[in-house]
Amino acid sequence: MSELDVRDAATPPEPAATPVPDPGLEEHVERYTDVDDRASRATYRQIVAMLGAVPVLVVAFVVVYFAVPISAEFALFGTTWKAQHVLLGGTVGLAILLIGMALIQWARLVMSDVEMSEERHPAQTGPEARAVLAADTKAGVEESGIKRRALIGSGVAGGLGLLVVPALLALGDLGPWPTDAVRAKTIEKTIWAEGIRLVNDVNYLPLKASELVVGQLVNAEPENLQALHGSEYQIAKAKAAIIVVRMDPNSIRIPDSRKDWQVDGILCYSKICTHVGCPISLWEQQSHHLLCPCHQSTFDLGNSGVVVFGPAARSLPQLPITTDADGYLVARSDFTVPVGPSFFERDSSKDFKDGDN
Ligand code: FES
Numbered sequence: 455m456s457e458l459d460v461r462d463a464a465t466p467p468e469p470a471a472t473p474v475p476d477p478g479l480e481e482h483v484e485r486y487t488d489v490d491d492r493a494s495r496a497t498y499r500q501i502v503a504m505l506g507a508v509p510v511l512v513v514a515f516v517v518v519y520f521a522v523p524i525s526a527e528f529a530l531f532g533t534t535w536k537a538q539h540v541l542l543g544g545t546v547g548l549a550i551l552l553i554g555m556a557l558i559q560w561a562r563l564v565m566s567d568v569e570m571s572e573e574r575h576p577a578q579t580g581p582e583a584r585a586v587l588a589a590d591t592k593a594g595v596e597e598s599g600i601k602r603r604a605l606i607g608s609g610v611a612g613g614l615g616l617l618v619v620p621a622l623l624a625l626g627d628l629g630p631w632p633t634d635a636v637r638a639k640t641i642e643k644t645i646w647a648e649g650i651r652l653v654n655d656v657n658y659l660p661l662k663a664s665e666l667v668v669g670q671l672v673n674a675e676p677e678n679l680q681a682l683h684g685s686e687y688q689i690a691k692a693k694a695a696i697i698v699v700r701m702d703p704n705s706i707r708i709p710d711s712r713k714d715w716q717v718d719g720i721l722c723y724s725k726i727c728t729h730v731g732c733p734i735s736l737w738e739q740q741s742h743h744l745l746c747p748c749h750q751s752t753f754d755l756g757n758s759g760v761v762v763f764g765p766a767a768r769s770l771p772q773l774p775i776t777t778d779a780d781g782y783l784v785a786r787s788d789f790t791v792p793v794g795p796s797f798f799e800r801d802s803s804k805d806f807k808d809g810d811n
Contacts, residue, residue, distance in 0.1 A: 479569050487563045497563045498603055504556040505609030511549040512616045518542055519623050546620045553613045560606055566597035632799060642792040644676075644694040646773060651677040652698060652722065652783040660782045663717045666700040669739040673725065674698050676785070693793055695725040696773055697735050698783065699755055701742055706756035709810050715774035717783065722773040723759050724793040727751055729766040731795045744770070758806040767796060769806040 487494040518541040526537040579587070600607040630636050651660045655675045666672065674696050682690050703719035715721070723744075725733050732748035742756030751764030759770030771793045774786035791804050 501556045504552040508549045508613035511545045515545040515620045564599040645690045646785045646788045650785045653677045671737040672698045697725045722775045724771040726794045728768040760808045
């Protein structure tokens with residue numbers, strides 16, 4: 455090994471000035487649509503055709519919405535499908551897909567794909583730089599082809615604009631406007647009524663007052679719930695679910711106005727938390743507190759369900775109960791206040807406030 459070789463092996467190489475000395479730019483390869491005018495026109499027609507199908511699909515969406523009954527079903531792949539849902543999803547989904555595909559084709563084959571390199575410059579831009587930016591933006595618009603191919607721009611704008619129609623129709627399906635009358639028949643009402651028996655929500659047996667012991671909690675529901683099916687059943691159950699607790703009447707506070715809402719210390723409350731609606735049944739026998747597992751709202755069932763801790767803003771609604779001729783627990787009426795979470799129009803003047811009697 456020569457003296458020069460030994461010196462070279464011991465001396466580390468000089469670091470490069472930049473990680474990639476000359477990143478350079480690949481040589482620009484023209485696309486077939488750049489060199490073949492017929493291909494360019496065919497691509498243009500393809501994009502316009504895709505965008506042109508969007509209004510047709512929006513009209514189809516509207517027709518399906520009004521013409522296909524919500525109950526219409528068909529069987530496919532071993533399952534039953536709602537025809538209206540499939541067709542609504544299919545039409546609006548295809549419209550969005552076509553807009554997306556048209557935009558991709560436009561970007562791939564119509565817009566200029568010439569690569570550019572930019573010099574780094576100070577962060578602060580001067581008037582010349584801004585003028586250059588304005589000129590570049592103008593050039594970009596020119597190169598996007600949107601001016602030459604005006605139908606693409608109008609097609610995209612029109613297609614996206616028309617998608618407002620399905621969105622508005624779908625919004626209409628959120629339900630009727632919650633007027634006083636609509637709320638009174640829906641959100642503010644449950645299927646509880648005078649004389650409806652309370653049944654255990656596991657074995658559906660009616661609850662007899664004499665069979666409940668002090669400290670016991672039973673999850674229950676109205677007897678008439680079993681006559682309902684499908685979504686009607688689910689909605690009714692979600693609002694009518696209750697818990698029944700028995701406490702020593704001498705250890706709890708019963709306001710005068712609620713003396714006949716209970717049977718020897720057996721009280722009945724909504725099972726739905728008044729915060730955001732979780733079902734509750736974490737019952738602490740000694741303190742009579744009921745804890746919601748979602749955000750720890752705590753209700754005192756020994757004091758008309760008043761909130762003692764947590765984010766819930768309202769007492770747990772109490773269902774007035776009594777017994778029938780056979781000693782079974784029955785409702786005296788529906789709940790006197792809406793169950794579940796708050797909503798804008800809720801009138802809280804009838805809610806129990808601590809200190810009422
Ligand atoms: S839902 Fe019960 S505390 Fe939030």
